[in-house]
Amino acid sequence: xxxxxxxxxxxERTNSILDVIMSYARLEFNVQTEVSANNDxxxxxxxxxxxxxxxxxxxxxxxxxxxxxxxEVHHRVKNNLQIIASxxxxxxxxxxxxxxxxxxxxxxxxxxxxxxxxEMLYQSKDLSRINSTAYIHHxxxxxxxxxxxxxxxxxFQLDIDHGIILEADRMIPIGLILNEAISNSYKYxxxxxxxxxxxxxxxxxxxxxxxxxxxxxxxxEDYDVNKNSSLGLQLIxxxxxxxxxxxxxxxxxxxxxxxxxQ
Amino acid sequence: MKIPATxxxxxxxxxxxxxxxxxxxxxxxxxxxxxxxxxxxSALVNSFFVDEKFPLMIDSRGIQSISREARAFFTAxxxxxxxxxxxxxxxxxxxxxxxxxxxxxxxxxxPTKLFLNEKDALQWLRNL
Numbered sequence: 001x002x003x004x005x006x007x008x009x010x011x012e013r014t015n016s017i018l019d020v021i022m023s024y025a026r027l028e029f030n031v032q033t034e035v036s037a038n039n040d041x042x043x044x045x046x047x048x049x050x051x052x053x054x055x056x057x058x059x060x061x062x063x064x065x066x067x068x069x070x071x072e073v074h075h076r077v078k079n080n081l082q083i084i085a086s087x088x089x090x091x092x093x094x095x096x097x098x099x100x101x102x103x104x105x106x107x108x109x110x111x112x113x114x115x116x117x118x119e120m121l122y123q124s125k126d127l128s129r130i131n132s133t134a135y136i137h138h139x140x141x142x143x144x145x146x147x148x149x150x151x152x153x154x155x156f157q158l159d160i161d162h163g164i165i166l167e168a169d170r171m172i173p174i175g176l177i178l179n180e181a182i183s184n185s186y187k188y189x190x191x192x193x194x195x196x197x198x199x200x201x202x203x204x205x206x207x208x209x210x211x212x213x214x215x216x217x218x219x220x221e222d223y224d225v226n227k228n229s230s231l232g233l234q235l236i237x238x239x240x241x242x243x244x245x246x247x248x249x250x251x252x253x254x255x256x257x258x259x260x261x262q
Numbered sequence: 263m264k265i266p267a268t269x270x271x272x273x274x275x276x277x278x279x280x281x282x283x284x285x286x287x288x289x290x291x292x293x294x295x296x297x298x299x300x301x302x303x304s305a306l307v308n309s310f311f312v313d314e315k316f317p318l319m320i321d322s323r324g325i326q327s328i329s330r331e332a333r334a335f336f337t338a339x340x341x342x343x344x345x346x347x348x349x350x351x352x353x354x355x356x357x358x359x360x361x362x363x364x365x366x367x368x369x370x371x372x373p374t375k376l377f378l379n380e381k382d383a384l385q386w387l388r389n390l
Contacts, residue, residue: 037326039356043355047327051333051363054330
């Protein structure tokens with residue numbers, strides 16, 4: 001009879017403690033398990049579980065506060081970048097100089113490529129990493145809109161691994177590279193006002209391989225990229241270094257770039 | 263730990279200064295210690311000597327629970343205290359867990375040690 005009573009006590013106390021542990025595992029901290037006046041082993045476990053719950057709750061609150069702050073930072077960075085872009089638009093509105101307007105557009109597109117990243121960061125649950133597929137789609141939409149007045153019809157052919165998710169630090173140079181390469185194609189590759197830009201981003205043998213290539217007129221055969229590069233092409237080479245990527249110039253049937261990095 | 267007649271009685275504690283210059287505080291049986299209790303006891307302990315620092319023996323064997331805020335307060339980090347060391351008596355199932363948890367998580371600002379008996383605790387405090 002005594003044994004049965006003991007078994008029931010053990011069962012009840014164990015279940016009560018287990019319920020609270022399960023609540024904490026679900027990050028629900030509004031419960032505590034009873035610490036009775038018996039001062040037995042179950043009470044000691046209960047006291048420990050309760051204190052652990054309090055510490056966990058405090059850590060979760062701290063993490064949430066940090067996440068919230070980080071979101072706010074990304075939001076502000078994105079807003080500030082957009083303010084800079086808007087100021088550029090205002091300056092451009094007062095000018096009819098096509099060279100100046102082109103410079104403004106180039107700068108604005110570069111800013112936009114970074115702004116998109118901060119916008120995606122504060123809107124996502126993951127505050128440090130970016131989904132490459134969503135980002136590249138977003139970037140292309142912005143560039144299509146920016147070049148809509150140029151009347152160049154571009155068919156984008158994308159082959160992007162949906163699983164590639166990278167930190168913002170690495171996605172920013174990738175975005176800037178794509179921005180430069182695509183802008184370059186829009187401006188110089190298609191004198192017939194139409195063409196194809198192929199973008200591929202995949203994992204091959206433990207390497208990320210980013211390829212961006214057009215089927216346009218390409219560079220003249222005697223064009224020395226080391227001597228004559230435009231700012232855009234120089235930027236591409238610099239950004240490749242920043243990614244620690246091996247850069248391959250593709251000069252057959254148009255112009256393209258392949259970046260291989262880990 | 264025998265409570266002398268001169269001890270001050272608080273909601274969760276009996277607290278007094280020993281003739282040997284070691285402060286003593288004994289947690290009442292089944293006490294649920296909150297931040298308010300911690301502050302009240304700390305103010306009392308600090309009032310024993312204004313210009314002199316002293317060690318403190320804490321008999322926590324009666325404790326039922328202590329809130330996170332109270333635990334953090336007892337670390338003495340960032341608050342005025344006249345204490346130079348804590349010896350904590352933990353010879354009960356719950357007080358053992360509470361004492362070890364306190365030391366493991368809260369890292370007190372003054373030397374702190376857990377003891378299973380009063381004699382060893384006093385000896386450690388006297389040899390500081």
